[in-house]
Amino acid sequence: MDIQPISARYRGEVNAILKEEWACPPSVSRGKAIDTTGLPGFVSLEDNRINGIITYNIENSACEIVTLNSFEENRGVGTALINAVCSAAKAEKCTKIWLITTNDDIDAIRFCQRKGFAWIATRIDAIEVSRKLKPSIPLIGRYGIPIKHELEFERKL
Numbered sequence: 001m002d003i004q005p006i007s008a009r010y011r012g013e014v015n016a017i018l019k020e021e022w023a024c025p026p027s028v029s030r031g032k033a034i035d036t037t038g039l040p041g042f043v044s045l046e047d048n049r050i051n052g053i054i055t056y057n058i059e060n061s062a063c064e065i066v067t068l069n070s071f072e073e074n075r076g077v078g079t080a081l082i083n084a085v086c087s088a089a090k091a092e093k094c095t096k097i098w099l100i101t102t103n104d105d106i107d108a109i110r111f112c113q114r115k116g117f118a119w120i121a122t123r124i125d126a127i128e129v130s131r132k133l134k135p136s137i138p139l140i141g142r143y144g145i146p147i148k149h150e151l152e153f154e155r156k157l
């Protein structure tokens with residue numbers, strides 16, 4: 001597995017994938033929209049093919065994981081991408097790394113807790129606000145579960 005920063009070489013493909021996966025830009029978390037098209041991040045490569053993407057945004061010594069996708073699950077891709085962002089965030093003197101997921105994303109909820117993130121907040125019906133900023137957020141998400149609530153996870157660095 002080869003983890004590389006999202007350089008100009010990968011940017012076009014990354015943005016096309018994020019559009020397909022998350023209808024980005026924008027990404028919305030905590031009632032704020034963020035343009036993902038120029039965010040720093042990493043790709044995971046297997047035989048020169050992208051099989052994972054992570055993007056992040058640093059503000060006030062805190063690093064938000066804005067998007068995370070593994071396209072070959074249970075092989076360590078997600079873990080390697082999280083580790084790459086942790087190293088980058090530490091190098092930027094961040095004190096914590098955090099992310100938002102939604103109530104339907106059972107795989108992410110499990111993954112985050114297994115990776116040492118603490119579930120620190122649940123914002124009931126927050127996705128109603130997010131949909132005002134991003135009407136394309138689907139009503140029904142993973143496993144047929146209605147997407148309604150924001151869950152916040154964080155890990156101290």
Ligand SMILES: CC(C)(COP(=O)(O)OP(=O)(O)OC[C@H]1O[C@@H](n2cnc3c(N)ncnc32)[C@H](O)[C@@H]1OP(=O)(O)O)[C@@H](O)C(=O)NCCC(=O)NCCS
Binds near residue numbers: 076079
């Ligand atoms: C959540 C997500 C990023 C996890 O990515 P992933 O690549 O499957 O993650 P990993 O492979 O690193 O870890 C998942 C499991 O595989 C295991 N694993 C890793 N390498 C392995 C290997 N070589 N053989 C067997 N199992 C392995 C890990 O130990 C982990 O299991 P555990 O939690 O029981 O320890 C992925 O499911 C995903 O993209 N989901 C859809 C998008 C999404 O929800 N994004 C938001 C994420 S916050």
